Amino acid sequence: MSLLEIRNLHVSVGGNEILKGIDLTVNAGEVHSIMGPNGSGKSTLAQVLARRDAYEVTKGSILFEGKDLLEMKPEEAACEGVFLAFQYPVEIPGIGNTYFLRSALNAQRKYRGEDEMDAMDFLPMFREKLKLLEMDDKLLNRSLNEGFSGGEKKRNEILQMAVLEPKLAILDETDSGLDIDALRIVAQGVNSLRSPERAMVVVTHYQRLLNYIVPDFVHVLVDGRIVRSGGKELALELEEKGYSWTEHEPVGARA
Amino acid sequence: MRDTEVATVEQLDSWLENFTESAKGASGQNLARLKRLREDAFARFCEVGFPTTHDEDWRFTNVSGIARTAFQPASDVKLAPGDTAAWRVDDAAATLVFVNGRFCAELSELDFVPKGVTVASLRERIASHPEEVERHLGRYADTQRDAFVALNTAFISDGAYVHVARGVVVEAPIYLLYLSTKEDAPTMTHPRNLIVAEDEAQVAVIEDYASVGGESVVLSNAVTELIAGENTVTQHYLIEREHLKAFNLSTLRIEQGRSANVASHSVLLGGGLVRNNVHPVLAGEGGECLINGLFLGTGSQHLDNYMHVEHAAPHCGSRQFYNGILDEHAHGVFHGRIVVHKIAQKTDAKQTNRNLLLSDDAQIDTKPQLEIYADDVKCTHGATIGQIEDNALFYLQSRGISELEARKLLLMAFAEECVERMQSTVARAHIQRLISEHLLFAEGIAPQDGTLGRVEERVVEEVG
Numbered sequence: 001m002s003l004l005e006i007r008n009l010h011v012s013v014g015g016n017e018i019l020k021g022i023d024l025t026v027n028a029g030e031v032h033s034i035m036g037p038n039g040s041g042k043s044t045l046a047q048v049l050a051r052r053d054a055y056e057v058t059k060g061s062i063l064f065e066g067k068d069l070l071e072m073k074p075e076e077a078a079c080e081g082v083f084l085a086f087q088y089p090v091e092i093p094g095i096g097n098t099y100f101l102r103s104a105l106n107a108q109r110k111y112r113g114e115d116e117m118d119a120m121d122f123l124p125m126f127r128e129k130l131k132l133l134e135m136d137d138k139l140l141n142r143s144l145n146e147g148f149s150g151g152e153k154k155r156n157e158i159l160q161m162a163v164l165e166p167k168l169a170i171l172d173e174t175d176s177g178l179d180i181d182a183l184r185i186v187a188q189g190v191n192s193l194r195s196p197e198r199a200m201v202v203v204t205h206y207q208r209l210l211n212y213i214v215p216d217f218v219h220v221l222v223d224g225r226i227v228r229s230g231g232k233e234l235a236l237e238l239e240e241k242g243y244s245w246t247e248h249e250p251v252g253a254r255a
Numbered sequence: 256m257r258d259t260e261v262a263t264v265e266q267l268d269s270w271l272e273n274f275t276e277s278a279k280g281a282s283g284q285n286l287a288r289l290k291r292l293r294e295d296a297f298a299r300f301c302e303v304g305f306p307t308t309h310d311e312d313w314r315f316t317n318v319s320g321i322a323r324t325a326f327q328p329a330s331d332v333k334l335a336p337g338d339t340a341a342w343r344v345d346d347a348a349a350t351l352v353f354v355n356g357r358f359c360a361e362l363s364e365l366d367f368v369p370k371g372v373t374v375a376s377l378r379e380r381i382a383s384h385p386e387e388v389e390r391h392l393g394r395y396a397d398t399q400r401d402a403f404v405a406l407n408t409a410f411i412s413d414g415a416y417v418h419v420a421r422g423v424v425v426e427a428p429i430y431l432l433y434l435s436t437k438e439d440a441p442t443m444t445h446p447r448n449l450i451v452a453e454d455e456a457q458v459a460v461i462e463d464y465a466s467v468g469g470e471s472v473v474l475s476n477a478v479t480e481l482i483a484g485e486n487t488v489t490q491h492y493l494i495e496r497e498h499l500k501a502f503n504l505s506t507l508r509i510e511q512g513r514s515a516n517v518a519s520h521s522v523l524l525g526g527g528l529v530r531n532n533v534h535p536v537l538a539g540e541g542g543e544c545l546i547n548g549l550f551l552g553t554g555s556q557h558l559d560n561y562m563h564v565e566h567a568a569p570h571c572g573s574r575q576f577y578n579g580i581l582d583e584h585a586h587g588v589f590h591g592r593i594v595v596h597k598i599a600q601k602t603d604a605k606q607t608n609r610n611l612l613l614s615d616d617a618q619i620d621t622k623p624q625l626e627i628y629a630d631d632v633k634c635t636h637g638a639t640i641g642q643i644e645d646n647a648l649f650y651l652q653s654r655g656i657s658e659l660e661a662r663k664l665l666l667m668a669f670a671e672e673c674v675e676r677m678q679s680t681v682a683r684a685h686i687q688r689l690i691s692e693h694l695l696f697a698e699g700i701a702p703q704d705g706t707l708g709r710v711e712e713r714v715v716e717e718v719g
Contacts, residue, residue: 050649050653051653052649054645073652074652074653075653075656075661077653078654083654086650086653089650090644090646092665092668093668093672094667094669094670094671094672094675095668101654103656103664104654104655104656107654107655107660108655111655143668
């Protein structure tokens, strides 16, 4: 059984069809990259996988470990092991970073029938992960993403992923707006989480990130359809020729 | 409103009878000034009657429900210590408990009052130290401007007296608990508090209004005069958590001396109709005043916050922050009036009111009012009205937190902005607990215990 199976997925927002029949299979241990121009539907796909209800699924199915993902609320999907690193992480003043992340971890542990983690056990683990992402301890006491720089927010997303240890991580343009140092740190964090049990879907506009996070598969999404799939060399080809190249040559792409 | 005026006259006999009765039992009737203070105040009340919504200061709050009701003095009820255990604050420097407006020594805790601090029932203090009380009592709260202050002054009977000697620092807060009990007829209390911090003293006082033993129509009309001497640091906390049949009016009149630093924190959780007046006068140079508040309304609660910040000396700063969360049919009001006198150059006054409306029927009226007579001042004001952000909700849920829990976290976070400004850790912990319980209840998670049940009928009429 595949970890994630998307079949003929059609998604609309306010009557506009954004995704027009996506097929994608992701197995544990694999890293898939989804590339595409602005407005091609990349972020929509990422948000649908995280179960944002603003999107209407008009046709198709998504199975996660054989379970119907479309029946799940966002929190259920999260507890089942789906994680979305947001393109635009939300600032929430008044909720502490540490408190939030421990609440989230414990909600997931409770869902899985595990014991909740108290602050004494949580903190050392959390500090360890902070180090991995070269993040300042001061973040422990700050409100969630409040006043964080763009790079800090993205790192915080990967930090959350490192703590929550999902089965499927979706990175939505985690590279955009990052300078090369921040990109290196984020990629390092992501790479350290690669494992045979964990799959990743890396959504990006630029090939640059894929120098650091080398994917097993690359899919090109244009106008709501995957128009081309291939290995990591496809990303390089795209970088060279641009997206217009794929638009002119629609082929019977399959994932 | 004509209706209201007629109603006031209709109840005048009842008020007169009450006043005569109250005067008979009041302490200090042998003191000429105090006697006159009461009589003048009552005369003033009879003259003006209750305010109507035509009155600019009462535009958003209709008190005809109070004007129509014939209130009787609340009865003298004895409660056992066990009945009030749940309401207490641990770690207070002293606790005064009032039941139906009367000081209750058995429930109070005055054994560990620090040196240099006097905490007593006002009634007793008037009898034992009249000159000390008369130095301040009734010299600040304005009976001319506000009929409820006049009414309170006419009925001065009991309340808290707190005096902190020069230079004395009181570490833990002084806790004042006002309990109303269920009665057969509508009843009223007029708590009167006097808090004096002499120069360079530091003190925090918590006023907490709550109900025990079920719901009946009660009116609590409290006035507190807080005199903050030079270079003092004082905090005042007001908590309203009565049941929904309660009318709760309170006026905090602050007189600030030179370089005095005062913080007023209000937390309105309960009460059917609540009016919270905060009126600081920054009368000495270099004074700082923080006016911080949180109001959480649901059902048909009406929560009115009337701020009147008077800058009467140069180089003073005032900051107002009020956050409101309103659900169902609740109606909130934030009226922030800032008056900068001609002499008050270099005033820095700031005002922010943020509101979350959780339902389509919830309503907020927010009104800044700046009156500036000086020419070198900085005054800013801002108000926002919003809903719980879908983005934030989704973000929390996407990490595994349930929608209900996520909502609660976001509401707590919104409330936390105000709670964080509270300096006293004891007061903060108490208030955090109350807010948390309140939000649990509001979200329907906690079992209903009857103390905060829904009102069957709306006590407040819609105001246009």
